[in-house]
Amino acid sequence: MKPINEVVKTKPWLGWILFLGTMALVFFIGLFASSIMERRAEVVFAYKPTVKLMDGEPRNEIWGKNYPREFNSYYKTQDTTFKSLYNSGNKTDMLAQDPKLVILWAGYAFSKEYNQPRGHWWAVEDIRNILRTGAPKDEHEGPQPGTCWTCKSPDVPRMMKKMGIESFYKTKWGALGFEIVNPIGCADCHDPETMNLVITRPALIEAFQRQGKDITKASHHEMRSLVCVQCHVEYYFRGDGKYLTFPWDKGYNIEDIEKYYDEAGFKDWEHPISKAPMLKAQHPEYELFRMGIHFDRGIACADCHMPYMNEGGVKYTNHHIRSPLANISGSCQVCHRQSEEKLKENMYSGQKKCFELREKAEQLIVAAHFEAKAAWDAGAKEDEMKPVLTLIRHAQWRWDFTAAGHGNSFHAPLEVARLLGTAIEKASDARVQLARILANHNVTKPIEIPDISTKEKAQKCIGLDMEKLNSEKKEWLKTVVPKWLENAKLRESKYKI
Numbered sequence: 001m002k003p004i005n006e007v008v009k010t011k012p013w014l015g016w017i018l019f020l021g022t023m024a025l026v027f028f029i030g031l032f033a034s035s036i037m038e039r040r041a042e043v044v045f046a047y048k049p050t051v052k053l054m055d056g057e058p059r060n061e062i063w064g065k066n067y068p069r070e071f072n073s074y075y076k077t078q079d080t081t082f083k084s085l086y087n088s089g090n091k092t093d094m095l096a097q098d099p100k101l102v103i104l105w106a107g108y109a110f111s112k113e114y115n116q117p118r119g120h121w122w123a124v125e126d127i128r129n130i131l132r133t134g135a136p137k138d139e140h141e142g143p144q145p146g147t148c149w150t151c152k153s154p155d156v157p158r159m160m161k162k163m164g165i166e167s168f169y170k171t172k173w174g175a176l177g178f179e180i181v182n183p184i185g186c187a188d189c190h191d192p193e194t195m196n197l198v199i200t201r202p203a204l205i206e207a208f209q210r211q212g213k214d215i216t217k218a219s220h221h222e223m224r225s226l227v228c229v230q231c232h233v234e235y236y237f238r239g240d241g242k243y244l245t246f247p248w249d250k251g252y253n254i255e256d257i258e259k260y261y262d263e264a265g266f267k268d269w270e271h272p273i274s275k276a277p278m279l280k281a282q283h284p285e286y287e288l289f290r291m292g293i294h295f296d297r298g299i300a301c302a303d304c305h306m307p308y309m310n311e312g313g314v315k316y317t318n319h320h321i322r323s324p325l326a327n328i329s330g331s332c333q334v335c336h337r338q339s340e341e342k343l344k345e346n347m348y349s350g351q352k353k354c355f356e357l358r359e360k361a362e363q364l365i366v367a368a369h370f371e372a373k374a375a376w377d378a379g380a381k382e383d384e385m386k387p388v389l390t391l392i393r394h395a396q397w398r399w400d401f402t403a404a405g406h407g408n409s410f411h412a413p414l415e416v417a418r419l420l421g422t423a424i425e426k427a428s429d430a431r432v433q434l435a436r437i438l439a440n441h442n443v444t445k446p447i448e449i450p451d452i453s454t455k456e457k458a459q460k461c462i463g464l465d466m467e468k469l470n471s472e473k474k475e476w477l478k479t480v481v482p483k484w485l486e487n488a489k490l491r492e493s494k495y496k497i
Helices: 004-010 012-046 060-066 068-078 100-104 120-128 155-163 165-170 202-210 220-229 254-264 285-289 301-305 340-377 382-403 413-440 455-461 466-479 481-493
Strands: 236-238 243-245 308-311 314-317
Touching: 060 068, 068 120, 068 308, 068 314, 100 340, 100 382, 100 455, 155 165, 165 243, 202 243, 220 285, 220 301, 254 382, 285 382, 340 382, 340 413, 382 413, 455 466, 466 481
Parallel strands: none
Antiparallel strands: 236 243, 308 314
């Protein structure tokens, strides 16, 4: 083989090719190196703080000065346009959509007003503007305890530190309205100095302690779920002090929690139609998520609801917290290779089957409540009714456990189907026993269910004066809430930024 210099002498055009090729290679290597340096510079300067965050700083927009990418994505949680097959991000009136809920929750505040929850941005506004928290004439009062504010605002940890945890819970809901003004955000999950994920609500820490676990030993990946678990769980208000408690002492599944409540003799309320001692599930997303395949595979809540994003050389968490169905390419398709339509079809298929079972369970439980009333009216005694009321309690508890969590039929479809199946079984058993009790008291004709085909008819059926309640609510929003907002402006003006 001839040396390269001899080849070039005989073919001078080859030299130009080598020269130009070398120049092009050097040029592209230079661009690549420049890109690397630029991305490194972006990372270095991306999170250079511009303001000093004070301990307990509750205002998301102040955190946003230091973390604009995260804040700008969080800001999008005010968007309410998304709608999936059954749920949405807007303020859908669920009682109007399914009037049977009014009967199921008769005697409980949810029968007055229940809307689908909107994004975190709306947390404070929506809890103020709903009949479930009442409409007290005195802004320092209110039928609900301060515990109801616990998951709604980063002002809560600040006030707990100032007042003490027990005092915060015991204080009237209305009396805290002057201070709870910022919606769910940065300070709920992050340390202002290190930006590490932190648990700011004592109920989760206390639940772990009772199980002999130290939550401070949790890994960063585990924390990407646990900061959500502070709120997206089943809970109850324990004792006269309404102390927020997670009922996990016996375990996480529904039978464990049910046993915990039954042994404690706890009830959320007594149903005015059947007189059954009822349990109201809150939103047990974590408990059911633990029963699904994604938890088993080590997926965290944030992996699907807050997936990572890249901007230049900066990787950050998308704080537009929402249904993965609104961002299939950024969430589901990170792991799954099927098309968006196929993935959506798979999800909706399971949800449709679960909702069929849910509808059947609701029909049977509603009928059981009215048949229990007929039994009482016919002269049934407490000792013969007690087993039936327990069946109604346990049937509705299972139905509510599946219905209260908005992603449960996706998180754990098999477990949801199992719970709804047992709800149907228990409600059917209750109705069989009620038929025997009614027959023993000479009632042999089928019990007629009142017309509850609309929200208005159902609410009238249980004796709610909605005109009066809505009038009180209107007055509340006109007179009391503006005082809260004015106080918030005065308080914020005193902060030093």
